Amino acid sequence: MPGPLEGLKVIEMAGLGPAPFCAMLFADMGAQVVRIERPGGAAKLDPCEVTARGRPALELDLRDPQGVQTVLHMLDTADVLIEGFRPGVMERLGLGPDVCLARRPALVYGRMTGWGQHGPLAKAAGHDINYLALTGALHGIGLKDAPPVPPLNLVADFGGGAMMLAFGVMAALFESRRSGQGQVVDAAMTDGAALLSAMTYGFRARGQWSLQRQDNMLDGGAHYYGTYACADGRYVAIGPIEPQFYALLMDLCGIEDAELRTLQDERARWPEFRQRLAAVLLTRTRDQWCELLEGTDACFAPVLDWDEAPRHPHNVARQSFVEIDGVVQPAAAPRMSRTPGVAGPIERASRDAILKAWGL
Numbered sequence: 001m002p003g004p005l006e007g008l009k010v011i012e013m014a015g016l017g018p019a020p021f022c023a024m025l026f027a028d029m030g031a032q033v034v035r036i037e038r039p040g041g042a043a044k045l046d047p048c049e050v051t052a053r054g055r056p057a058l059e060l061d062l063r064d065p066q067g068v069q070t071v072l073h074m075l076d077t078a079d080v081l082i083e084g085f086r087p088g089v090m091e092r093l094g095l096g097p098d099v100c101l102a103r104r105p106a107l108v109y110g111r112m113t114g115w116g117q118h119g120p121l122a123k124a125a126g127h128d129i130n131y132l133a134l135t136g137a138l139h140g141i142g143l144k145d146a147p148p149v150p151p152l153n154l155v156a157d158f159g160g161g162a163m164m165l166a167f168g169v170m171a172a173l174f175e176s177r178r179s180g181q182g183q184v185v186d187a188a189m190t191d192g193a194a195l196l197s198a199m200t201y202g203f204r205a206r207g208q209w210s211l212q213r214q215d216n217m218l219d220g221g222a223h224y225y226g227t228y229a230c231a232d233g234r235y236v237a238i239g240p241i242e243p244q245f246y247a248l249l250m251d252l253c254g255i256e257d258a259e260l261r262t263l264q265d266e267r268a269r270w271p272e273f274r275q276r277l278a279a280v281l282l283t284r285t286r287d288q289w290c291e292l293l294e295g296t297d298a299c300f301a302p303v304l305d306w307d308e309a310p311r312h313p314h315n316v317a318r319q320s321f322v323e324i325d326g327v328v329q330p331a332a333a334p335r336m337s338r339t340p341g342v343a344g345p346i347e348r349a350s351r352d353a354i355l356k357a358w359g360l
Contacts, residue, residue, distance in 0.1 A: 003030020004339040010080040018161035019084030019112040020051040027054030028332035029341040047325035054344040058354045075104045084112040097184045107182040108172040116188030128153035131189040144214040160192025223274035234286035235303035249298040
């Protein structure tokens with residue numbers, strides 16, 4: 001079956017990080033996406049460029065008026081344009097939203113930046129760690145006696161950036177069905193990362209979240225929500241927040257310590273209880289704990305590395321990973337019951353074929 005976005009036409013201005021990831025999401029779900037690359041850029045794409053999958057690349061020199069005119073002609077049948085440059089770059093190229101929306105009034109113009117299109121920091125360079133730092137979220141990640149720890153570049157770049165841009169574009173497309181008009185989607189990673197912190201800000205407002213790292217239920221402060229070393233040096237993750245799940249963990253681990261069993265939310269004793277629980281989990285290997293706890297309501301999982309994760313039986317059963325051109329990578333998500341998305345290879349198409357597909 002074709003994907004749910006079959007018939008949607010998207011122009012992606014090639015960039016790094018969240019903008020191409022967002023375009024990948026559209027391609028995975030069946031949209032017709034074309035990636036506009038600078039001269040020589042398409043030839044450099046290889047199967048390891050996972051976020052470039054599922055769509056062809058068209059090389060255009062946007063410093064040449066003819067290249068700009070080609071994009072403008074493509075806009076005549078496009079539904080969405082996605083760009084991830086600093087504010088003002090597209091305007092200087094002659095492809096700003098005013099020009100594009102004047103030509104194609106129903107266009108949804110998706111803009112991906114770190115700081116947003118306006119504000120004191122709008123024109124400054126930055127990366128995931130900077131955007132996350134500005135929202136308060138980075139302050140809460142890490143050990144209490146150490147500096148904050150960057151959570152890779154998953155939160156601001158991809159969660160607060162690409163996913164929010166995709167949501168914003170789809171919201172704008174839905175609205176355009178009523179109004180017949182497009183609009184600009186200003187997706188800032190700072191805004192998105194802040195939004196992902198909504199629940200935590202709620203905890204803070206109720207006085208249930210301290211400013212000290214590793215002092216709260218979900219930041220490693222609680223002994224029942226965190227990672228622990230095993231006898232073989234590998235790790236397991238536990239998270240039995242609910243009392244019944246916590247009791248089950250105690251039972252399955254054979255823990256008879258009365259205080260550890262009954263004083264789950266005795267906050268002042270969490271550090272002490274962490275040490276007691278750590279001593280228990282050190283008595284077996286990770287695989288031995290998996291045999292005992294995996295698949296139960298103890299809220300348990302092994303901490304897998306990048307090579308182990310695709311081979312785990314659950315991920316295999318779900319087909320959560322695929323291999324494309326020899327590269328193991330995540331499959332399309334989420335799952336659709338009738339019109340499933342599909343992760344495809346980087347498409348190799350000639351310039352003429354691409355332009356013909358866009359009616360040029």
